[in-house]
Amino acid sequence: xxxxxxxxxxxxxxxxxxxxxxxxxxxxxxxxxxxxxxxxxxxxxxxxxxxxxxxxxxxxxxxxxxxxxxxxxxxxxxxxxxxxxxxxxxxxxxxxxxxxxxxxxxxxxxxxxxxxxxxxxxxxxxxxxxxxxxxxxxxxxxxxxxxxxxxxxxxxxxxxxxxxxxxxxxxxxx
Numbered sequence: 001x002x003x004x005x006x007x008x009x010x011x012x013x014x015x016x017x018x019x020x021x022x023x024x025x026x027x028x029x030x031x032x033x034x035x036x037x038x039x040x041x042x043x044x045x046x047x048x049x050x051x052x053x054x055x056x057x058x059x060x061x062x063x064x065x066x067x068x069x070x071x072x073x074x075x076x077x078x079x080x081x082x083x084x085x086x087x088x089x090x091x092x093x094x095x096x097x098x099x100x101x102x103x104x105x106x107x108x109x110x111x112x113x114x115x116x117x118x119x120x121x122x123x124x125x126x127x128x129x130x131x132x133x134x135x136x137x138x139x140x141x142x143x144x145x146x147x148x149x150x151x152x153x154x155x156x157x158x159x160x161x162x163x164x165x166x167x168x169x170x171x172x173x174x
Contacts, residue, residue, distance in 0.1 A: 034152040035133035044120035066142040069101040073159040074141040
């Protein structure tokens with residue numbers, strides 16, 4: 001191999017490596033600015049008291065729904081979310097509810113309305129997490145959808161509509 005060709009291959013390999021590193025750093029930077037990194041690393045107990053991190057579901061499309069039993073729009077959308085979870089779980093989607101209530105109230109609600117997706121019990125730090133995800137007012141319900149790479153793909157303050165959720169999920173499953 002001629003020296004010129006070898007040098008060109010080395011420079012090309014270095015440039016390719018630098019480009020890949022830049023893409024990774026860029027993606028991580030965007031993820032941290034969007035609040036996705038904080039969401040994925042947040043740990044809350046499930047209804048049985050076991051600590052869970054949303055990072056457990058990375059690699060799946062993840063719909064995180066912040067809610068409370070006293071929030072009427074939350075109560076109205078939960079059964080619809082439970083139905084959609086059943087439809088999409090086998091396609092690589094998971095739904096996680098992050099409740100702002102005592103565990104006993106969340107468990108009672110889940111039993112009454114047959115909510116079969118994971119429910120986590122939030123603490124006072126959830127307000128800061130929601131703010132970092134774009135929910136400045138701190139209202140409920142608030143939903144965030146992460147794509148398979150863990151980046152925020154969609155967020156909504158207020159109740160979700162079935163068609164809206166399905167459009168987002170189908171778009172991310174392509």
